[in-house]
Amino acid sequence: MPKAVASPRWLLAGIACLTCCWPAGLAAQEQPTRRGLLIGIGDYEASDSGSGAGVAPVPDLQAPVNDVLLIRRVLITRYGFRPEDLTVLTDAGATRAAILAALETLVEQTGPDDVVYVHFSGHGSRISDRNGDEADGWDDTVLSYDARSAGVRDILDDELDAFLQRLPARDVLAVMDVGRTPTLTAPGSDIRVRGVGPDPREQLYDEEPADTGSVQRNGSYVMLDAAAPGQYGLEGRISNEHWFGWFSWSLARALATGPQDRSIDRLHAEIQNAMNNLGDLVGVRSPGSRMKAAGAVRENAVLGGDRLEAGGRPAADRAWANAEFIGSGEVLLEQGSLLGAAPGSLWAVYPPDTSSFTADAILATAEITGHDGDDARAKLDGGGTVPAGSRAVLLAPAPPPTTVSVWLRRVSGPGGETLRDALSASPRVKFVESARGARFIVNIDDRGCRVYGPGGLQLVEEFQEVSLEETTARLLTRFERSVRLAHLQALDNPAGAMRVKIDVNPMDVDGMPRLSRVPGLRDYPAFRVRDADEPRAPDNSLIMSLRVSQAAYVTVVDIGPEGSVSPLFPNPVSDQNDFYPDGRIPFGQEIRVPDSLTSSNAGFYIDYEPPPGPDTLRVFAAGDPLTAARIRDYLGRYVAWAEEGGEAPDFQDLFLPVVMPVMKEVGTALTGFGESPGSGVLEETVFGNWSASSVSFRIGD
Numbered sequence: 001m002p003k004a005v006a007s008p009r010w011l012l013a014g015i016a017c018l019t020c021c022w023p024a025g026l027a028a029q030e031q032p033t034r035r036g037l038l039i040g041i042g043d044y045e046a047s048d049s050g051s052g053a054g055v056a057p058v059p060d061l062q063a064p065v066n067d068v069l070l071i072r073r074v075l076i077t078r079y080g081f082r083p084e085d086l087t088v089l090t091d092a093g094a095t096r097a098a099i100l101a102a103l104e105t106l107v108e109q110t111g112p113d114d115v116v117y118v119h120f121s122g123h124g125s126r127i128s129d130r131n132g133d134e135a136d137g138w139d140d141t142v143l144s145y146d147a148r149s150a151g152v153r154d155i156l157d158d159e160l161d162a163f164l165q166r167l168p169a170r171d172v173l174a175v176m177d178v179g180r181t182p183t184l185t186a187p188g189s190d191i192r193v194r195g196v197g198p199d200p201r202e203q204l205y206d207e208e209p210a211d212t213g214s215v216q217r218n219g220s221y222v223m224l225d226a227a228a229p230g231q232y233g234l235e236g237r238i239s240n241e242h243w244f245g246w247f248s249w250s251l252a253r254a255l256a257t258g259p260q261d262r263s264i265d266r267l268h269a270e271i272q273n274a275m276n277n278l279g280d281l282v283g284v285r286s287p288g289s290r291m292k293a294a295g296a297v298r299e300n301a302v303l304g305g306d307r308l309e310a311g312g313r314p315a316a317d318r319a320w321a322n323a324e325f326i327g328s329g330e331v332l333l334e335q336g337s338l339l340g341a342a343p344g345s346l347w348a349v350y351p352p353d354t355s356s357f358t359a360d361a362i363l364a365t366a367e368i369t370g371h372d373g374d375d376a377r378a379k380l381d382g383g384g385t386v387p388a389g390s391r392a393v394l395l396a397p398a399p400p401p402t403t404v405s406v407w408l409r410r411v412s413g414p415g416g417e418t419l420r421d422a423l424s425a426s427p428r429v430k431f432v433e434s435a436r437g438a439r440f441i442v443n444i445d446d447r448g449c450r451v452y453g454p455g456g457l458q459l460v461e462e463f464q465e466v467s468l469e470e471t472t473a474r475l476l477t478r479f480e481r482s483v484r485l486a487h488l489q490a491l492d493n494p495a496g497a498m499r500v501k502i503d504v505n506p507m508d509v510d511g512m513p514r515l516s517r518v519p520g521l522r523d524y525p526a527f528r529v530r531d532a533d534e535p536r537a538p539d540n541s542l543i544m545s546l547r548v549s550q551a552a553y554v555t556v557v558d559i560g561p562e563g564s565v566s567p568l569f570p571n572p573v574s575d576q577n578d579f580y581p582d583g584r585i586p587f588g589q590e591i592r593v594p595d596s597l598t599s600s601n602a603g604f605y606i607d608y609e610p611p612p613g614p615d616t617l618r619v620f621a622a623g624d625p626l627t628a629a630r631i632r633d634y635l636g637r638y639v640a641w642a643e644e645g646g647e648a649p650d651f652q653d654l655f656l657p658v659v660m661p662v663m664k665e666v667g668t669a670l671t672g673f674g675e676s677p678g679s680g681v682l683e684e685t686v687f688g689n690w691s692a693s694s695v696s697f698r699i700g701d
Helices: 064-079 096-109 157-166 246-256 264-282 302-311 416-424 468-490 572-576 625-644 651-655 664-671
Strands: 034-040 086-090 115-121 124-128 138-142 171-177 191-194 222-225 233-239 242-245 290-292 321-327 330-333 346-350 364-372 375-380 390-396 404-411 429-431 440-445 448-452 459-463 500-504 526-528 544-548 552-559 565-569 591-593 613-622 658-663 682-687 690-700
Touching: 034 064, 034 096, 064 086, 064 115, 064 171, 064 242, 064 246, 064 302, 086 096, 096 115, 096 157, 115 302, 138 157, 157 171, 171 246, 171 302, 222 264, 233 246, 242 246, 246 264, 264 290, 264 468, 264 690, 321 346, 321 375, 330 364, 330 390, 390 651, 404 416, 404 468, 416 429, 416 468, 440 468, 448 468, 459 468, 468 552, 468 613, 468 625, 500 552, 500 613, 500 690, 544 552, 544 613, 552 625, 565 625, 613 625, 625 651, 625 658, 625 690
Parallel strands: 034 086, 034 115, 115 171, 171 222, 404 429, 404 440, 526 690
Antiparallel strands: 124 138, 191 233, 222 290, 233 242, 321 330, 321 390, 330 375, 346 364, 346 390, 364 375, 440 448, 448 459, 500 544, 544 591, 552 565, 552 613, 613 690, 658 682
16 A cells, blocks of 8 residues: 655655756757667568468567657656657558668768667568678578568668668667567467568578668677577566567666666676566566677666766656646556556656655655556545656556466366366466466366466476376465565565676586576576485585675575475574674675585575475565565565465555664664764664565476
C-alpha cells in the first residue's frame, strides 16, 4: 500500500533543480549535437506470402515500435538528446531505401564533436559471406520493412559498417536488437523469437554494396548485438501488457539509472545482467549479447556521458515521465507504461524541472491503477494535487504474483483430470488454456512428463511418468520455486544508485583449474553434488565473487532446487571469524566468499548438496546497516510467510526511503566505513540506497 506523504518517515523539502545554459560567446550552431536514428519494424511487407521464388514469409513482431519509443524517452530525459535531433523510422516508413537515406543524412549532418546513437529493432538474418571478410563465413543482415519482397535484399552488416565508419562523431553507439536464428514458439505465447532464415535469392547479394565514401574512423564506433552468432533474439510481454525486445528493455533499464559516465564495457555487463535477471524472472535462459569495439573504445563513457553539459541540455539522474494532474486525486503519467508503470507499482512525484530525484524532494507518491495506451493513470496517496509539469519516477515495482500460470497442454490417458484436480489444490497454481500467460507448459504422454517454459521455447524439466502423487509433487516443487524466485527477483530497487555483481567460481581457486564457461544462450554454469569423502573442488563447492560500486553491506540468499530460501552470507560463523563482519565489503575490490576451498579464513564452506536441479543466488547490497537490517528483516518475514503461511510482508515497504534523526558522528560511523566522525550535531539522514543482482546455475548428481 502507498505510504502517506505526511508520515514522519518522510522528509519533504524544497525543489532540487539543475539548469544548463550556453557558454558565453559560443553560438548555438557550434555546440556539439546529440543525434540519433531509431528504427523499429514489427509489421513486415512480406509477412503474408514473401516474394515467391521460395522466399518464406517474414513473421510480424510485436515489440520493435515500443523499443524505439522507450529508448527515445531515455535518451531525451537522461542523455540530453533533443526530440528534433532524433529521427524515428517505424514499420512502413522503414524501407531499405529510407533507412539507407537516413544513414546518409546522419553522416552528412554529424560534426566531429557530436554524439551519435543508432538503434535497430526487428528481424535479422545471415547470408553467406560475399567478400571473404567474415571468419565464420557468414554476413549478418537486418531486415527493412520491404526486405524479402520482390527484388529487395536485406541490409548487410558491411553496408551498415560503411556508414558507421564514415561518421566523424566523437562517440558512436549502434545497437542491433535482432536475432539471426529462427525458432518457433507456441502460438499466442507471451514470448517470441526474432530472426529469420537466410534469403535464398543469393544472386541479389552478388552485387557489391554501393560506395558510401572513404572517410574512415578505423572501427572506433561501438556496436552492441542482442544475440551472439547462432542465437535468437527474444521479445516478450514484459511490462504492463506491453511487448519489448529483451535487449532493448535491458538496455533502457541500464541507461535509465546509474552513472551517466560509465564505460561502454560496464554498460554491456549491466545489460547482460539485466537480461539474465529477466530470464530468471520469466523462466527462459537469456541470450548472450556481444559487443564489437576496439579495446580502447570499450573504456569510453557511454554516449559522451562524461561531457553532458556540452550538449546544451540538462540531463536528469533518472529517466522520468511527465505527471499531469487530471482531477479527483489522479495523475496521468505520459508514456509511463513504457517505463514500467504496471498496476500496483508506486511512483514518486517531483516538482517541474527536477533533475536530481532525491528522496527529500518528493511532493507525493502515487500508485498505478490502470493505463491508457502508453500512458498510465495513478492515484495520489492522500488525494490532493500536484503542479502542472510535475515529473515522476518509479519508486517500487508492482508486487509479484503469488501464483504461477500453468497450461496442461497435453495430458494423455485417464489421469489428466485427476492431475488437474491434484494440482488445483495448491494455492500457487492458476490454470490457463493456451500459451497466453502460461509460465509453464506441461505435456504428459507415453514418453513421460515434459515441462516447458513460456512459449514452449525451452525444456526446463523432464522425467518418466511415475505415480500421480510423485508427478504432482515434482510439478508443485517446480511451481513453488518459480513463485519464490520471481518474488525475490522482483526485489530490485529502481532507485538504487549502487551496482552490485555476483558470480560463482569466477577465477582460479588455490591453483585448481578454472571451470570453462561458454557465454551465450545456455550460459548456466554446471556444478555437482559433493560426496562426503572427496576433497572440495571448484565444481562441488561454492565460492562467490562479489563486487560493489561503493562500500556496502551485502546479504546473499540461495533459492535452491526445491524452492527453499536460505541465507548464505553474512552468517554467525563469518561474523565470529571477523570475516567481513555484518557483510560489510569495501569498494573497488572483488572479494571471495568463502575465500578458499582449502584453508578458509571465513571459517565455513558451502558445498553443493542434494537434490540436483536449478539454483540461484540473490545478493542485496545496502549503503548503510539500517537499510541492510530492513532487507534482512523483510527476507526473514518473507521466508516465514512462504513456508508457514500467515500474513505476507508489505512488498512496497522495503522500497520507501526512511528519514531518521541521527547524530553526525553516529551517521558517519554507520555509513562511512572508517571515515572520520563528524561534530555530533543532530541531523536528518535519508536511508534506503540499495540494489540487487543474481546469478543462476545448475547442480547435477
